[in-house]
Amino acid sequence: MKGLIMKSYKKELIFNTPHRRDFINITDLAEQCLTESGITEGLLLCNAMHITASVFINDDESGLHSDFEAWLEKLAPEKPYSQYRHNGYEDNADAHLKRSVMGREVVVAVTEGKLDFGPWERIFYGEFDGKRKKRVLVKIIGE
Amino acid sequence: MKGLIMKSYKKELIFNTPHRRDFINITDLAEQCLTESGITEGLLLCNAMHITASVFINDDESGLHSDFEAWLEKLAPEKPYSQYRHNGYEDNADAHLKRSVMGREVVVAVTEGKLDFGPWERIFYGEFDGKRKKRVLVKIIGE
């Protein structure tokens, strides 16, 4: 434990995925932000700035990502579009539901200048309504 | 990035919804807290203090809220009450499950004195066992 003066840091990351749904490992980008910030003890918040996308922590394994895709489609199917009242002018109600399951944000401990992760923890951007520019926020506070 | 002395702020918000389930936009209330706090850089935590309610971020669109209601009832139906072991003296097991899907809390970045939100991000109180007084906590740290 130490007595410190608080610092804060902010950056926006931009994604434009080729498919409606994609999972992108953004751990390296978050680590770059941490290095830029100079913060060594504190908390890092990483959140989707759009309500049809997620930021979550899980395993970087393609089989698992296929399982997430199939499972989320079972829990909240994209089609038929007419099953959702939100889909008057939109077709992305399913993306709002999928993002609710996977979560908007992660908060990660920063210890000794590093993301304080277990062995397999990686940060992912989960896109559920892609093919357009969307943003992720990284905010770090601490020292 | 700046060197700052840390401040903290806390407030409880009270809700008493007319229905068992309701979604209430509490973004303005959270912004009022931020203004009162005088904090310009940091993190804002907003969480349900009850385990049958949620705080989450999504779109302020009534069709979507109907979709959430129908979807959560499909994933974790209220009735028959006898399907849940928690419902010995209670009838709200479904509310505990629904809240688990939607989440207990949100952490929002505070940048230049504002909630650092994307274009459609709004904070909602999600009530799943209402018609009585319940509380939401707003805690802000930073400077």
Place this chain on the structure above:
Amino acid sequence: MKGLIMKSYKKELIFNTPHRRDFINITDLAEQCLTESGITEGLLLCNAMHITASVFINDDESGLHSDFEAWLEKLAPEKPYSQYRHNGYEDNADAHLKRSVMGREVVVAVTEGKLDFGPWERIFYGEFDGKRKKRVLVKIIGE
């Protein structure tokens, strides 16, 4: 609201559950961390360091925990193992999905030296692939 010098504190908790799936009340352990930290105003992050486990807040009631178990098995069944592409050398794809529903982490306000909880809020470790040593991180910042 007060002007304070920031402190940080970190501890890892170890769990080795007897069953594949278990829910353990870790509120007392988190409170011990808070006491050790000497922090009286701030935020406490508590997260699973493994991607097949959760930390979440809900009620300490055994009927409800049975309901969680049955409900999560319905949403993301363990078997047949062959239904998941992640289960090439592993058999724990369902644990990754269950953890996604229940969440990786909680962020709790610290006010006047205490976890700022509603009447029934308790912190749980949710194990979905147990019978081996796994870690939970507690990080506290504030003063």
